[in-house]
Amino acid sequence: MVAKTVLVAGASGVVGHAAVEHFTGLDGWTTIALSRRRPEISPDRTYQHVPLDLRDPKACRAAVAALPDVTHLVYTALYEKPGLVEGWRDPEQMATNLAMLRNLLEPLIERGSLQHVSLLQGTKAYGIHIHRIAVPARERWPRDPHENFYWLQEDHLREASARHGFGMTIFRPQVVFGDVVGVAMNLTPVIGAYAAICREEGLPFSFPGGPAYVLEAIDARLMAKALAWAAEAPKARNETFNITNGDVFVWQNVWPAIADELGVELGPDEPRSMGEFLPTKAQTWDRVVERYNLKPIALPALLGESHHYADFTFAYGARHRPPPALVSTIKLRQAGFADCIDTEDMFRDLFRSLARKRILPPTRGMQAASAARSSLNETGRIS
Numbered sequence: 085m086v087a088k089t090v091l092v093a094g095a096s097g098v099v100g101h102a103a104v105e106h107f108t109g110l111d112g113w114t115t116i117a118l119s120r121r122r123p124e125i126s127p128d129r130t131y132q133h134v135p136l137d138l139r140d141p142k143a144c145r146a147a148v149a150a151l152p153d154v155t156h157l158v159y160t161a162l163y164e165k166p167g168l169v170e171g172w173r174d175p176e177q178m179a180t181n182l183a184m185l186r187n188l189l190e191p192l193i194e195r196g197s198l199q200h201v202s203l204l205q206g207t208k209a210y211g212i213h214i215h216r217i218a219v220p221a222r223e224r225w226p227r228d229p230h231e232n233f234y235w236l237q238e239d240h241l242r243e244a245s246a247r248h249g250f251g252m253t254i255f256r257p258q259v260v261f262g263d264v265v266g267v268a269m270n271l272t273p274v275i276g277a278y279a280a281i282c283r284e285e286g287l288p289f290s291f292p293g294g295p296a297y298v299l300e301a302i303d304a305r306l307m308a309k310a311l312a313w314a315a316e317a318p319k320a321r322n323e324t325f326n327i328t329n330g331d332v333f334v335w336q337n338v339w340p341a342i343a344d345e346l347g348v349e350l351g352p353d354e355p356r357s358m359g360e361f362l363p364t365k366a367q368t369w370d371r372v373v374e375r376y377n378l379k380p381i382a383l384p385a386l387l388g389e390s391h392h393y394a395d396f397t398f399a400y401g402a403r404h405r406p407p408p409a410l411v412s413t414i415k416l417r418q419a420g421f422a423d424c425i426d427t428e429d430m431f432r433d434l435f436r437s438l439a440r441k442r443i444l445p446p447t448r449g450m451q452a453a454s455a456a457r458s459s460l461n462e463t464g465r466i467s
Contacts, residue, residue: 088113090315091154093138093188094161095119098262098270098304099204103158104131106308116151124264124441138184139163145191153197156315159185160204164268164389173214178233185237193248200251200321202311203241205234209256212409220412223256223324251321253314255307258328258411259397261430262304263437265381266388272434273386274358274394276444279346280372281365288351291339292358293398295405300328303430310421319419326411330424335398338428345432347448355401358394362387376445386443
């Protein structure tokens with residue numbers, strides 16, 4: 085068997101964490117996780133962690149020199165500024181993201197073993213953060229004419245790929261959801277913390293955003309499966325793919341299912357900025373942590389910058405209904421990757437995962453499953 089070693093850059097992020105979890109479960113792969121924070125991977129998984137700040141070119145070169153030969157790079161690292169949204173059009177932020185990729189890629193290329201690189205973009209490639217997009221957005225369209233670090237990274241990667249002969253795949257996921265905390269864009273812990281705080285303070289769990297609109301999600305675990313597929317699939321080589329769960333959703337329609345799983349009282353919609361509301365509730369969160377014997381993670385460390393992302397994704401403050409944010413995934417399915425997940429099931433499962441990790445209080449679904457197991461143990465069958 086040919087040796088395959090994948091380096092996951094940004095391994096403590098929402099997609100990077102899922103990628104490490106997935107690759108460590110596959111036969112024939114050696115997995116190296118690269119991130120400033122060590123990812124909290126299942127203890128039964130074997131991987132090497134390399135602590136590294138990708139903004140430091142000398143440190144990158146030294147770290148790569150100490151690695152075994154890397155055959156595949158999954159690049160999920162991201163630099164975001166505080167407040168998140170305003171930084172999306174900041175030239176300094178764009179330049180930093182380009183430098184981070186270049187600092188890691190160049191010494192890896194020099195090693196001569198690199199076969200494939202996967203790079204993440206997103207629907208900002210279509211300008212969703214600055215204007216209405218045609219529905220569904222398609223990969224074959226000309227570039228949207230706005231400044232974006234996606235284009236800087238892509239141009240650098242494509243030029244290097246053509247010159248040195250390794251393959252590449254670009255993914256454009258929709259809103260990504262996972263079971264990690266303290267990152268720039270992951271709404272799962274934001275929603276879970278908001279629910280727990282509402283319950284602790286006797287508040288209804290009201291949807292805090294603006295007008296309803298149609299959008300799509302992608303489970304980080306599904307994204308990880310696609311990254312593993314692209315690493316070896318000939319039809320993924322040098323291609324760009326949109327990726328989603330496979331269905332669509334509206335926040336107001338899925339909110340009752342979220343409330344049910346989290347075991348909180350559903351309330352009428354009530355616009356409320358998560359970016360402003362949650363930072364004022366640190367003491368309430370501390371009481372939640374103590375009440376449910378959760379891991380002692382302070383609220384700012386739990387949220388990262390994701391509470392600001394919540395305001396954007398929930399359409400908080402919007403005066404009019406946002407246009408649909410939908411992309412076509414036909415190209416990905418025709419190329420051979422057709423896995424999918426129901427978005428409502430995704431929410432329930434991710435909240436349960438965070439509860440099992442003692443990051444969120446136990447969910448109603450976990451309690452029901454525990455009761456069923458107890459009944460089975462006592463009677464030999466579920467009564």
